[in-house]
C-alpha cells in the first residue's frame with residue numbers, strides 16, 4: 177500500500193456534521209504547530225440547493241469540551257445560537273401514561289464513584305430515584321441554571337450540555353471554520369466521483385466543473401450518503417425491527433412574547449405512538465412528535481403535536497402549527513470507514529432523537545479522526561478497522577439504551593407499546609443485562625469499556641425512573657450503610673445549597689447576553 181501522505185481532507189456536506197468535523201480536525205491540527213508533519217488542508221463542499229436537516233437541537237455535555245477545543249467563546253456561542261442549558265431529559269408518561277414522570281440528569285448519582293445508592297432505593301421509597309440520588313434532578317425541575325454568572329466559560333456547578341438553534345449553530349461553526357481555522361469553503365453540487373485504480377476516491381467533481389482532489393474524504397451529505405452509500409454501496413442496516421419510529425413531525429413556536437418558563441431539560445412526553453420532544457430556547461420552543469408510520473398516520477401525529485402545543489404552550493399558541501414531516505429509516509451503515517472515505521452524521525446513520533445521541537457521535541467520530549489521522553495511505557486501513565469496530569459497538573450501545581426506554585414501559589393503550597415489549601424485538605444482550613439487573617443493580621462492573629456512551633449511572637436513572645425492581649443486596653447494604661447515610665445527607669445539604677446559589681435559568685441566559693461569562 178502507498179506511502180502517499182494524507183495532506184488533503186475533503187468534507188462533503190455543510191450541515192452540523194460537516195462543519196463540526198471540519199472544526200474539530202482543523203483545530204486539532206492548529207494545536208500541533210510544533211508538529212513537523214506538513215500542514216493539512218481542509219476543504220468543505222456544500223450544496224447551494226440542498227438544505228440541511230435543520231433539527232438536532234439537544235446536545236450532550238461533551239459539546240462543552242468540543243466547543244472549547246475548537247476555540248470558540250461560550251458567550252459568543254450562547255448569543256449566536258440562541259442557546260440555553262440542557263441538564264438532562266425529563267420523561268413524562270413513559271411508564272403508565274398516567275402522569276408518571278422521572279428525569280435522566282447529566283450528573284451521576286451522588287458519590288457514584290464509590291457508593292452505589294441504588295442499593296438503598298426501592299420503588300416504595302419516599303423520593304423518586306432521581307431526586308433520591310441526585311441534586312440535579314431537583315434543581316432542573318425547578319428551572320434553575322447549572323451554573324452562576326460568575327462561573328467561567330465551560331465550567332459548571334452541575335454538568336450540562338446545550339439546547340440550540342441548529343441552523344444558527346451550523347452558521348456559527350461555518351464562520352469560525354472559515355475565518356479562524358482556515359477551512360476552504362466551496363459551494364457547489366457534487367455530481368460525480370473520480371476513482372483511482374485501487375478503488376480509492378481521487379476527487380469529487382462538482383457542477384461548477386470543479387475537481388476537488390483529496391487524500392481522505394469525509395461523507396457528511398446527510399441521509400443521501402453520497403459517498404459511503406451511493407458511491408461505495410456500503411449496505412445500510414435498518415434497525416426498525418427493534419426501534420420502530422421512522423418519522424417525526426417538527427415545528428417551532430415563537431415564545432418571545434409569552435412568559436413561559438425556560439426548561440433546562442428536554443421534555444420527552446410519551447404518546448399513544450412514540451413521543452413528543454419539547455426543547456426550550458430563550459425565544460422559542462422546538463417541538464416534534466417522533467412516531468412509527470406503521471402505527472400512526474402523519475395527520476394523526478400532526479394533530480397530536482398541535483394538541484400538545486395548544487395545551488402545554490397555551491400562552492404562545494396562535495393557531496394550528498406549521499408542521500414539517502421528516503422521514504428516516506432507523507439504522508446505520510455496515511461500516512463507516514471504507515477505503516479513503518469515512519461517513520459522519522446522518523450519512524453514517526440515525527436511529528431516533530430519544531437521548532439526543534447523534535451529535536455526540538459526530539463529535540466522537542471527528543475527534544477520533546483528528547487524533548489518529550493516518551500520516552500515509554498505508555497507515556489508513558488499520559485505523560479504519562479500529563474506527564469501524566469502535567463505532568459499531570457505539571451504535572449497538574445506543575440501540576440497547578434507547579430500546580430500554582420502550583421495553584420498561586407498562587403502557588397498554590396501544591398495540592405500539594405492547595409490540596415494543598415482544599421479545600423478538602429486543603436485542604439479546606439487552607435481555608441478558610435485564611435478567612442480571614433483576615438481582616444486582618447496574619454498577620461499574622457492568623461497563624465493558626471505559627468510554628461507554630451510556631455509563632451505568634444512565635442505566636440506573638432509566639431503570640429506577642421506570643420503577644424497575646432489583647432484589648436488594650443485604651450484604652452490600654449492611655457493609656456500606658454508614659457511607660450511604662453520609663452520602664444521602666450530603667445530597668440533601670447540597671440540594672439546599674444549590675437552591676440558594678443557582679439563578680433561574682432564564683435569568684442566567686439574559687445575564688450572559690448582557691455581560692457574558694468570565695473567560696476560563
Ligand SMILES: Cc1cc2nc3c(=O)[nH]c(=O)nc-3n(C[C@H](O)[C@H](O)[C@H](O)COP(=O)(O)OP(=O)(O)OC[C@H]3O[C@@H](n4cnc5c(N)ncnc54)[C@H](O)[C@@H]3O)c2cc1C
Pocket residue numbers: 188189190191192193194221222223224225226227228229230231232233234235342364365366367396397398399400402424426464502504520521522523526529532533534535536
Ligand atoms: C427529527 C430529528 C431530531 C433530531 N434531534 C437531535 C437532537 O436533539 N440531538 C442530536 O444530537 N441530534 C439530533 N438529530 C440528528 C441531527 O439532526 C443530525 O445528526 C445533525 O443535524 C447532522 O446532520 P448532517 O450534517 O449529517 O446532515 P444534514 O444536515 O442533512 O446536512 C447534509 C449536507 O450535505 C449537503 N449535500 C447533500 N447533497 C449534496 C451534494 N450533492 N453536493 C454537495 N453537498 C450536498 C447538504 O447541502 C447539507 O449541507 C435529530 C434528527 C432528526 C431527524
